[in-house]
Amino acid sequence: MTALTSLISASPDQFDTLNPISPSKIITDGGIKLSETKQLHAALVKTGLAHSRSSQNSLVALYAAASASAADHDSSAMDYALLVFSRSPKPTAFMRNTIVQSLANSNSPASAIRFYCAAHFAAIPPNHHTFPALLKACSRLLALHEGQQMHAHSLKSGLEQTLLVRNALVNLYSTCGYLTDARLLFDEMPERDIVTWNSLIAGYSKHGLSQEALDLFRSLQKAPHPRPDAITAVSALSACANAGALELGEWVHAYAKKHEIDQGITVRTALIDMYARCGAIARAAEIFELTSRRNLVCWTAMITGLAVNGRGPEAVNLFDQMVQFGIRPDGIAFVSVLSACSHAGMVEDGKRLFNDMKTRFGLDPRTEHYGCMVDLLGRAGRLEEALGLIRSSPTGQSEAVLWRTLLGASSARGEVEMAELAMSEIARVEPRHHGDWVLMANVYAKAGRKEEAARVRREMRIKKIGKEPGCSVIEVGGRIYSFTVETE
Incomplete structure (x- = not known):
């Protein structure tokens, strides 16, 4: 039975517990478009059936699907879904959840949170399908505070212990970098599926905790279920790439190949990225050449x-x-x-x-493209041209990163006056970045201007601008070790 058929055949009493239907699922099943949904809506109005709960639930789902359809490009589709919801004398939790899910996946995920708050005040109680979509919206926005409020609300509603909600919470805290909280939730879960494991592994990898990501990957391998999938492999390979751990990356590659999860484009791209960033560029090129269907991400990697x-x-x-x-x-x-x-x-x-x-x-x-060009011209010694490019860029005067790039090029060339100009602009926009002060002091020192170098370092002490410690990472015996140099 298709998603659309199950929706239409549901009795009115079933809608409060019915899963919100993914818009992409409806599109796949029925090929529904906005124009067709409007025709159906008009027919229901003419026959007097538009006010039945079954019709309203179906219309909300279809308009949400049309809004998500890449072929329609019509922003009014969601407006129609919201209109049906607002005019329903007794809107259902299904209608609310379907709209929240669609908005959470849209280009404006904050709308999902705002809509839910309005629906909550309309006394539509949440169910276990409500919070996963809301927490996904919070994750996409990196809105930790709002996510914590949703977490509290799920606790008060007695829904926090369900697998779907717990998975969404682990993903929220992992995405936002609160990995201690994510791990606490993970360890407390009596039941975990592959989504649970992937969320935490990806969080560790994204936030530079490569060893923790790989340790968790090993634990997943030893667990009776579930089995690692392609998404798990991508996160593990990313962790290896971040740490430059070639030996561990080869081990993950061997595992992916053994379990036949290495052929998808996402895994192939992750392999290219890992081998390249670990210095094995010939191996990366070999995988690239053997990949028959390459997308933009694969080429870019x-x-x-x-x-x-x-x-x-x-x-x-x-x-x-x-x-x-x-x-x-x-x-x-x-x-x-x-x-x-x-x-x-x-x-x-x-x-x-x-x-x-x-x-x-x-x-x-954008700024990053101008930064590349400033770096290119600076390395070539064309500092005046680089300066002109910064001043001609739309936001160049307020972008510290562009001036910082010019400062680095000026330092390498021993151009004290250009370095002073760049430093003055950086100090105006971002005055407490320690690296700029250290670099400026080194510029003066290399030029033999020891008094100016001492003055810069004295200002750093007065303004309490500390130098961050250096850190090195090495791979020994299949584990990653980091070494930090302390500073005064």
């Missing part, structure tokens, strides 16, 4: 890998090849190829690609 391994000309050639294959680059792909140009000193190629962004592909350069 390989271009980035070539860039970080000093293969600038190859990265530019691969970028041009990608365009010839009909893959349209996005802003991330341009960051990768411009970074490759910067590290290889390919000024003319960099300028060509930067110009192509807007003239050929209709993309407006």
